[in-house]
Amino acid sequence: MTVAIDGPASSGKSTVAKRIADQLNLIYVDSGAMYRTITYVVIKERIDLTDQKAIVNALNSVSIEFERTVEGQSVFCNKIDVTDKIRQNDVTNAVSIVAAHPLVREVLVERQRKIALKQNVIMDGRDIGTVVLPDASVKIFLVASVDERAERRHKENKQKGIESDLTKLKQEITDRDYKDSTRKVSPLKKADDAIEIDTTALSIDEVVKKIKEIIFEKYPNLRK
Ligand code: CDP
Ligand code: CDP
Numbered sequence: 001m002t003v004a005i006d007g008p009a010s011s012g013k014s015t016v017a018k019r020i021a022d023q024l025n026l027i028y029v030d031s032g033a034m035y036r037t038i039t040y041v042v043i044k045e046r047i048d049l050t051d052q053k054a055i056v057n058a059l060n061s062v063s064i065e066f067e068r069t070v071e072g073q074s075v076f077c078n079k080i081d082v083t084d085k086i087r088q089n090d091v092t093n094a095v096s097i098v099a100a101h102p103l104v105r106e107v108l109v110e111r112q113r114k115i116a117l118k119q120n121v122i123m124d125g126r127d128i129g130t131v132v133l134p135d136a137s138v139k140i141f142l143v144a145s146v147d148e149r150a151e152r153r154h155k156e157n158k159q160k161g162i163e164s165d166l167t168k169l170k171q172e173i174t175d176r177d178y179k180d181s182t183r184k185v186s187p188l189k190k191a192d193d194a195i196e197i198d199t200t201a202l203s204i205d206e207v208v209k210k211i212k213e214i215i216f217e218k219y220p221n222l223r224k
Contacts, residue, residue, distance in 0.1 A: 001026070001120040002135075003215065004128035007142035008177045008188060010149035012199050013124035016142070016207045018072055021122050023208075024215065024222060029115055030066065031125035031132065033075045034108050035099040036086035037064045041077065042098055049094055052101040059107050093172065096179035099126075105185055126180050129191035138215050139194035142207070148200045149173055 003026065005013045014030055021028035038059050041047075047054045065076045074083045085091070098104060105127075112132045115121060123132065129139035144152075150170035157164035180188040190196055195214055199207050216223045 001137050001219065002116050002133050003122040003211075004133050004136035004139045004191075004194070005122065005124040005142060005211075006126055006129050006140070006188065006190070006194065007124075008149070008180070009173045010153050011142040011144050012152070012204065012207055013142055015204055016211060017122045017124045019204070019208050020211060020215075023212070024122075025120075026122045027115070027119045028066075028068070028073060029112065029121050029123040030073060030075070031108070031112050031123055031128060032095075033066070033073075033086060034064050034111065035095050035104075036091050037075060037077045037082060038062060038104065038108070039091050039095040039098045040082055040086045043090055043094060049097045052103055055098060055101060056103045056107060059104060064111070092176075096176050096183075100179065100183040100185070102185040109186075126188040127186035129194045130189055131186045134191070138211075138218060139191050140211055140214065141190040141194040141196045143196060143198050144200040146170060146174055146177075 003020070005017050007013050014032070017030075018028050020026065038055065041058055041062055042049060042055055045058060047058060063076075063078050065079075067074045067076065074081055075086060076082065109132050112123065112128075116123060116133055125132070129136055129141070147170065150166055150173055153169050153173070154164050154166045177188070197207060197210055202210075
């Protein structure tokens with residue numbers, strides 16, 4: 001069983017995917033964290049963001065692993081915990097440039113498919129339903145207005161004690177969506193057979209409930 005969740009930045013993908021993973025006993029795979037991890041390495045090693053060959057070279061010696069924790073999920077790069085580092089602004093603002101390189105995507109898509117071969121997964125990202133798992137059992141495309149998405153990130157930053165400027169956040173989200181939707185390879189796009197859910201006015205619980213209903217329609221045995 002594979003559940004694909006795609007959508008633009010801050011549409012709620014990882015939050016709802018983690019909850020559904022816990023409730024339905026699926027492995028949660030955060031494909032965005034993989035692009036963030038290689039971007040973090042590129043910045044740390046001062047590799048040129050446009051040098052695709054050098055980035056792929058670096059990626060080939062980078063292991064990316066996930067570990068479920070009580071708070072969510074930790075990400076390890078060559079066994080070192082990079083969970084917080086990959087969410088920092090420098091990574092967020094560079095990741096869409098790194099993720100646009102076709103050869104970088106080739107390596108990561110292969111790793112993502114390998115994970116999904118071995119276990120029941122719920123994977124979130126931008127191209128999961130279209131490219132990574134085109135035969136996914138269930139495909140969801142989450143959207144929300146850019147104002148709402150910026151507000152959500154702003155609130156999250158404030159809760160974490162991270163400095164946050166709403167106008168700047170809105171601009172950054174808009175820029176990233178534009179880069180992700182217009183790149184040549186695997187752009188952010190709803191798969192033809194994906195179900196779109198507008199979460200602008202929905203709570204996390206409401207979105208989780210809707211997606212679970214869609215999963216239960218296909219797998220009635222999972223309904224308790
Ligand atoms: O959580 P947030 O929406 O901020 O982003 P993310 O899921 O962590 O993804 C970070 C970036 O990685 C995206 O803006 C894309 O540039 C890239 N990405 C991608 O190209 N393909 C994916 N399947 C997942 C992420
Ligand atoms: O993974 P993605 O970037 O799509 O979004 P996220 O990190 O799961 O969600 C961004 C923020 O929006 C988090 O702080 C969530 O708690 C919040 N959220 C929300 O307020 N309402 C929803 N329906 C979904 C997420």
